[in-house]
Amino acid sequence: MGIVKDRKVMDVIFDIAVYVICFVVFLLIAYPLYFVVIASVSDSTRVATGEVLLFPKGFSLFGYKEIFQDPRIWTGYKNTIIYSVGGTLISLLFTLPAAYVLSRPEFRARRFLMFFFVFTMFFSGGLIPTYLLMKNLNLTDTMWVFIFNPATINVFNLIITRTFFESNIPKEMFEAASIDGCTHFQFFMKVVMPLSKAIISVIALYYFVWHWNDFFTGLIYVRDNSLQPLQIVLRDILLSNQVFVEGAGTGGNAGGYAQRYADQIKYGVIIVSSLPVLVIYPFVQKYFEKGVMIGSIKG
Secondary structure (H helix, E strand, C coil): HHHHHHHHHHHHHHHHHHHHHHHHHHHHHHHHHHHHHHHCCHHHHHHHHHCCCCCCCCCCCCCCCHHHHCCHHHHHHHHHHHHHHHHHHHHHHHHHHHHHHHHHCCCCCCCHHHHHHHHHHCCCCCCHHHHHHHHHHHCCCCCCCCCCCCCCHHHHHHHHHHHHHHHHHCHHHHHHHHHHCCHHHHHHHHHHHHHHHHHHHHHHHHHHHHHHCCCCCHHHEEEECCHHHHHHHHHHHHHHHHCCCCCCCCCCCHHHHHHHHHHHHHHHHHHHHHHEEEEEEEEHHHHHHHHCCCCCCCC
């Protein structure tokens, strides 16, 4: 009886310790995001002096007002949405069929081809050859360079998708379907895809976030400002410390005005660039939790 009571006490202590650790980890993750939010609406001087810790001080929406008054923001948003949605669809269009083919044991060349996919994870042609390739394909200074580029297929995403198909799509299922005259393409579209919502959601989220945060492509391959993604626009705003199209620093007073609200603008652009992804995540969280368990030990 005493052993049972001691075990129950230890279980309670263990549960309390787990809750405390989880709460501390939550604070470590959530507070930086919370600080960015309150700093974006606080007086920059108070932020710089460390007065802003839990609540905003000197509340002001000037940073957001000036950010959204800049038409470059809206152009960047439009471009980034097009590049992210289009790039994600194209990446899925190539990744899912390739992963299915490489997961089929009857495809004898799969190990040979997989070697070349994995090889690109460790070795690449380098920046100059890649730039020359994009230029020879007439993709530079076009929107297509954001959608069709060497990163269209992420090998890591390909591997975990292939692993999902191998572990969750029994080969007996295809054998049963083939008896009824089902081809590989029909099996892939009518059976594999409906059963793979978890992995498709996870891979789509990975690709979408990558395309949304991609600034290197615009920095290297695009010179036309009307084609630049949101990340490049925000980068230019931060580097120049101004938000007006004609330049906030054109006059002495204007320059000081922009400097006074520099922190509000800096933290504001972080929120502006991150908010869409944070809004999308809850809608795919259910599938994301299932997908990240790929490869876990099952009892």
